[in-house]
Amino acid sequence: EVIANLSEAFQADDLLVMEVIPRVQVVMLALVGMQSSPGRYVSSLPHGKVYLGVTLSGVVKPELDRLHKALLGSAIEHIDSRFSAVQESPLSDFTVLNYREWPYGDKELSNYGKENVMSLVKQFFPLLTEEEVDDIPM
Known part of the structure; x- marks a missing residue:
């Protein structure tokens, strides 16, 4: 079942x-x-x-x-x-987009998933426009 x-x-x-x-x-x-x-x-x-x-x-x-x-x-x-x-990365990095996994505290949330986002950016960099790359907070 x-x-x-x-x-x-x-x-x-x-x-x-x-x-x-x-x-x-x-x-x-x-x-x-x-x-x-x-x-x-x-x-x-x-x-x-x-x-x-x-x-x-x-x-x-x-x-x-x-x-x-x-x-x-x-x-x-x-x-x-x-x-x-x-x-494994990069697919596991998509979990950062699942709001159910986000921490509740502001401090934890402000730092949550930065590594995952950067990994996704690195993986999909060739598909992003220059403007999209510039909009990513680093």
């Missing part, structure tokens, strides 16, 4: 690059949490319930726990690998 929600979010037409990292982080934290706390569906199976023609015993064998952790570990590795580019 957690991964499905992430997939659905990425299909939105209005998703901005600066919103990707927080969404991936939420999923990663949830998956890591599931490794130590399996949740109600994996920690016990309803005794006598039939799933795809198999009658469930209600007992969770250690193999299922190992398989569950291996599956989660694989998902975490894949997501981390798949989104590694988004977590």
Whole structure:
């Protein structure tokens, strides 16, 4: 369900690059949490319930726990690998534009993200006009 929600979010037409990292982080934290706390569906199976023609015993064998952790570990590795580019500059620098991440204090806000902005300017300098470069506070 957690991964499905992430997939659905990425299909939105209005998703901005600066919103990707927080969404991936939420999923990663949830998956890591599931490794130590399996949740109600994996920690016990309803005794006598039939799933795809198999009658469930209600007992969770250690193999299922190992398989569950291996599956989660694989998902975490894949997501981390798949989104590694988004977590590096210049794409990670776009998070400076996400107002939800901005600090609340005036002092912190006045210094927030200067390095990110300069990194973006450096990366996209060839695309900026001279006037746009002059308007960037340094």
